[in-house]
Amino acid sequence: METLLLVNLFHELALKGGNRPFFLKRAKAHVKRALKGLRAQLEAAWPMALLFHLPEEAWPEAKERLQDTLGVEGFARVLRTPPDLKALEAALERVLEGERFLSFRITAKRSDKTFPLTSPELERLLGAFVKERTGARVQLKGAEREFVVRILPHAALLEVERHPGPGGLPPGVSGKVVALLSGGIDSPVAAYRLMRRGAEVVLVHFHPFPLLSGQSREKAKAIAERLARFQHRLTLHLVPFSEVQREIILKAPKAYRVVLYRRYMLRIAEAIAKEEGALALCTGDSLGQVASQTLENLHVVNQAATLPVFRPLIGFDKVEIKAQAERIGTYPISILPDEECCILFAPKHPVTRAQLSVVLEAESRLDAEALIALALEDREVVRYTWPGQKTLPEASERPPIMGHGPLNG
Known part of the structure; x- marks a missing residue:
């Protein structure tokens, strides 16, 4: 036939x-x-x-x-x-x-x-x-x-x-976005939803290596490889975050650690976005799902970025997100054990209604420029192409550090 x-x-x-x-x-x-x-x-x-x-x-x-x-x-x-x-x-x-x-x-x-x-x-x-x-x-x-x-x-x-078919728009017709990729269920789904709206997505994963094992990095690579099926060419930045965390742990109030982690993640992601020519950031936040995702905390975290921060899952519940993760094939990878940055040294009782004044006072004791430069200098960049799911020859390149937005907002 x-x-x-x-x-x-x-x-x-x-x-x-x-x-x-x-x-x-x-x-x-x-x-x-x-x-x-x-x-x-x-x-x-x-x-x-x-x-x-x-x-x-x-x-x-x-x-x-x-x-x-x-x-x-x-x-x-x-x-x-x-x-x-x-x-x-x-x-x-x-x-x-x-x-x-x-x-x-x-x-x-x-x-x-x-x-x-x-x-x-x-x-x-x-x-x-x-x-x-x-x-x-x-x-x-x-x-x-x-x-x-x-x-x-x-x-x-x-x-x-x-x-x-999946519908949606072909990749790249809606510009470029940098998506923060954790090891959980939510962030891969958020990245996919922006891909489906025609955005070319660049992934950034923050990991605690060498403070802990490289398990988190390998999991992020597996998720990126799966997401490459939808976009065909995809870049993953693997950013060591343990030095930033160490400084926050030493110099900031315990209850505010996770909020400060997330603010620094946005700053670093924004620096990468400017290198990549991206016009927005993306996270997997869902309103009220965990302590760091209260409206007050999201508001304070947002102040660290000058680019728009998209949250495609903001109104989704966990059941809806899980169902989408299963449909796109990231769920079996996301539920594998790993060591996330935000869980590392997380306080037993994190702040749920963060105050910007407290955050700014704590950050005044941190050398933001040096911490961001250190994280960017030691990152690894992996570029995927699909079909084939093989990394491109330039995968080991380290892009130059470029300017980033204001650090005090």
């Missing part, structure tokens, strides 16, 4: 007005990269769809990849026939072999208006054919099986099986 793959791009792209060609160009390029290495050959392209010829043995892998390809509304394995009724009936006969269903519908889409039958006429004739062969009833709503037929100039396409 000839294997053809029809990829429908997300309908949201049709709403982009004068910018639509830019979005569609990026979406089509993203789909082509997703199929890299599978010998998929582009045979036809329409404003919102692509048709590929695919080797039979590549279909299972192509299906798995496209289910993670942002900007794809859905995709189908299709049969190509001449554009006439008898050829479509013969193709349907092949598809019906071995299939059992009680209800079905035929959906015809006629883009070639010279075809002698209208869409409703074609649906009735093919529906009668399927009913005669299977005994199943026609059911327009909630049918167990749907057959989609597309009439094109010089050809017809019959869907053999259809699968949903």
Whole structure:
């Protein structure tokens, strides 16, 4: 059987007005990269769809990849026939072999208006054919099986099986964002949600090595490798945070440690954002989920950044976040044990309504410039590419330290 793959791009792209060609160009390029290495050959392209010829043995892998390809509304394995009724009936006969269903519908889409039958006429004739062969009833709503037929100039396409894509926008059309990646369930989901809105996400992970083992770093790398499936090229900055924590522990009130950790994380992430050309930061905070995520604490933490801080999960509960993590495949990694920075030396009773004046007084005793420079100097940068999930040759580069925003706000 000839294997053809029809990829429908997300309908949201049709709403982009004068910018639509830019979005569609990026979406089509993203789909082509997703199929890299599978010998998929582009045979036809329409404003919102692509048709590929695919080797039979590549279909299972192509299906798995496209289910993670942002900007794809859905995709189908299709049969190509001449554009006439008898050829479509013969193709349907092949598809019906071995299939059992009680209800079905035929959906015809006629883009070639010279075809002698209208869409409703074609649906009735093919529906009668399927009913005669299977005994199943026609059911327009909630049918167990749907057959989609597309009439094109010089050809017809019959869907053999259809699968949903993730939707969303292709990566990079909405600019660049730096996302803080912890070892927990929430932050990978927050990063994914921004990817799905077309942002190119750069990840920053703060780890306690060498104060503790390198377990946290390895976990962050595994999460980054999984998230690379959605963006195809992804950069992870691994930042040692133990020296910053040591100074905070020595010179700041115990109850304020976690708030101060998070303020310094935003400052360091903002310095990286300016290197990367990113215009915003992202965290996995959910309002009221833990002590550090009260509205008062989030307000005080925000004052350390000059860039916008996005919190895609702010109104989500843990059940919703877990379900999303399971869908995108990060949950099994996130629940592995590790040693998070914010848990290290965390007070038994952290402040839940932090006061900015107390925070600023504590930070006046810290050498912010030196601590940020130290963390940036000793970081590791890993760059992932997908398909392949291999780090790029420049993975071990250490980018230069560049200027960052104000340190006293």
